[in-house]
Amino acid sequence: MGYDKSIEAFQEAYSVIPGGVDSPVRAFSSVGGTPPFIQRGEGGYLFDIDGNRYIDFVQSWGPLIFGHRDADIEASVIDAVQRGLSFGAPTTVETDLAQEIVSMFDTMDKVRFVSSGTEAVMSALRLARGYTGCDDIIKFTGCYHGHSDSLLVQAGSGAVTFGHPSSPGVPADLTKHTLLAQYNNIQSVKECFAQSQEGVACVILEPIAGNMGLVPANEKFLEELRALCDLNGTLLIYDEVMSGFRACLIGAQGISKVKPDMVTLGKVIGAGMPVGAFGARAEIMAHLSPEGPVYQAGTLSGNPVAMAAGLTSLRKLKSQPSIYVTLAARAKRLMQGFQEAAKSAGIPLETRVRGSMFGFFFSSKPVENFEDALENNTVTFGKFHQGMLANGVYLACSAYETGFISTATSDEMIEETIAIATKVMAEIASKE
Numbered sequence: 001m002g003y004d005k006s007i008e009a010f011q012e013a014y015s016v017i018p019g020g021v022d023s024p025v026r027a028f029s030s031v032g033g034t035p036p037f038i039q040r041g042e043g044g045y046l047f048d049i050d051g052n053r054y055i056d057f058v059q060s061w062g063p064l065i066f067g068h069r070d071a072d073i074e075a076s077v078i079d080a081v082q083r084g085l086s087f088g089a090p091t092t093v094e095t096d097l098a099q100e101i102v103s104m105f106d107t108m109d110k111v112r113f114v115s116s117g118t119e120a121v122m123s124a125l126r127l128a129r130g131y132t133g134c135d136d137i138i139k140f141t142g143c144y145h146g147h148s149d150s151l152l153v154q155a156g157s158g159a160v161t162f163g164h165p166s167s168p169g170v171p172a173d174l175t176k177h178t179l180l181a182q183y184n185n186i187q188s189v190k191e192c193f194a195q196s197q198e199g200v201a202c203v204i205l206e207p208i209a210g211n212m213g214l215v216p217a218n219e220k221f222l223e224e225l226r227a228l229c230d231l232n233g234t235l236l237i238y239d240e241v242m243s244g245f246r247a248c249l250i251g252a253q254g255i256s257k258v259k260p261d262m263v264t265l266g267k268v269i270g271a272g273m274p275v276g277a278f279g280a281r282a283e284i285m286a287h288l289s290p291e292g293p294v295y296q297a298g299t300l301s302g303n304p305v306a307m308a309a310g311l312t313s314l315r316k317l318k319s320q321p322s323i324y325v326t327l328a329a330r331a332k333r334l335m336q337g338f339q340e341a342a343k344s345a346g347i348p349l350e351t352r353v354r355g356s357m358f359g360f361f362f363s364s365k366p367v368e369n370f371e372d373a374l375e376n377n378t379v380t381f382g383k384f385h386q387g388m389l390a391n392g393v394y395l396a397c398s399a400y401e402t403g404f405i406s407t408a409t410s411d412e413m414i415e416e417t418i419a420i421a422t423k424v425m426a427e428i429a430s431k432e
């Protein structure tokens with residue numbers, strides 16, 4: 001495979017865009033090499049500008065559950081485009097999509113649309129703070145909730161502590177209300193509650209974490225979180241920007257019995273268009289402007305073209321619940337194949353599947369939280385990623401991401417990927 005055109009395009013991009021990319025992970029910094037510049041997608045495949053074809057397990061980082069260029073979604077987008085790109089005024093398609101969503105989630109009476117996952121979470125936090133009158137929030141190390149200020153936080157010296165900004169440009173004043181706990185560790189959450197002096201507005205987590213690799217929360221942990229939130233008058237927010245409509249139709253709520261107070265959505269909800277959303281019961285949502293005093297707005301929020309894509313995608317998903325069974329079977333087969341490949345190469349590998357989401361760590365012990373995840377072998381991951389890419393398999397370019405199966409990812413593609421993984425792992429083992 002040649003990458004000449006991508007190398008040139010990357011250099012050119014570099015001269016006018018910081019790092020050559022509009023979102024850092026795309027630069028391939030943690031795996032090395034040049035990111036292929038994409039020309040087009042078709043079903044389960046991506047094609048780059050050098051003419052290379054890849055089986056795509058990234059799917060735009062989750063949104064494309066029907067793969068590239070799904071005919072129904074494409075038709076609804078073209079239809080919407082032909083009536084105008086944006087009006088900044090109410091349209092019925094927003095209500096249609098909102099109705100679909102609230103009818104699926106029994107924890108949501110109302111939903112507000114925004115343009116990204118970051119915006120959804122940022123707005124949900126403001127609403128939680130406005131509703132409870134408390135400033136502190138609890139989040140977990142390894143959970144990603146977008147790039148808004150109060151969530152760009154890393155742990156200090158102890159595992160449980162008030163957070164420090166993890167990026168220059170974020171004032172410490174803005175992160176001092178963010179308490180950090182350890183995922184799947186209820187004791188650490190209790191300590192956060194104990195440390196908070198002014199009260200905790202919300203506990204936010206990815207109930208199926210996908211941004212430290214794939215690390216689902218234990219049911220018992222979620223139950224205890226729910227109880228702690230109830231005890232303290234704190235809202236429990238599920239950030240399902242990734243897992244919503246991915247792990248199963250209604251995300252973690254379809255897998256676990258625990259119910260959150262608020263849910264944030266994104267990615268699949270827009271089917272590849274920029275859409276985010278947050279929803280809760282009516283009593284909470286009534287605090288949002290213009291019904292209530294908590295301000296939140298967006299010029300392009302509820303954009304009609306994006307809403308049309310989301311509506312078609314969600315209706316398709318809802319009308320074919322067996323999709324998730326098929327996708328999960330393929331994800332399981334893929335991870336089983338990776339396991340066998342790793343075993344015969346003598347490489348330790350931990351795998352996880354939740355619906356259409358899959359994850360693997362080059363590690364010999366089960367991963368329960370971010371600290372465990374950090375123990376994986378990122379050097380082996382880098383070699384594996386490069387080897388797979390060179391053989392036409394497009395995997396997320398970081399060891400701390402989740403992979404995705406789309407309805408366009410066929411059984412044949414899965415078997416082909418397993419065969420390539422077997423070859424690549426054997427090569428890695430032979431060079432060690």
Ligand SMILES: *Cc1c(COP(=O)(O)O)cnc(C)c1O
Pocket residue numbers: 115116117118119121144145146147206210211239240241242243266267276
């Ligand atoms: C991707 C993601 C976000 C951020 O969404 P953007 O659309 O990238 O702003 C927030 N939370 C979770 C769980 C995500 O996976």
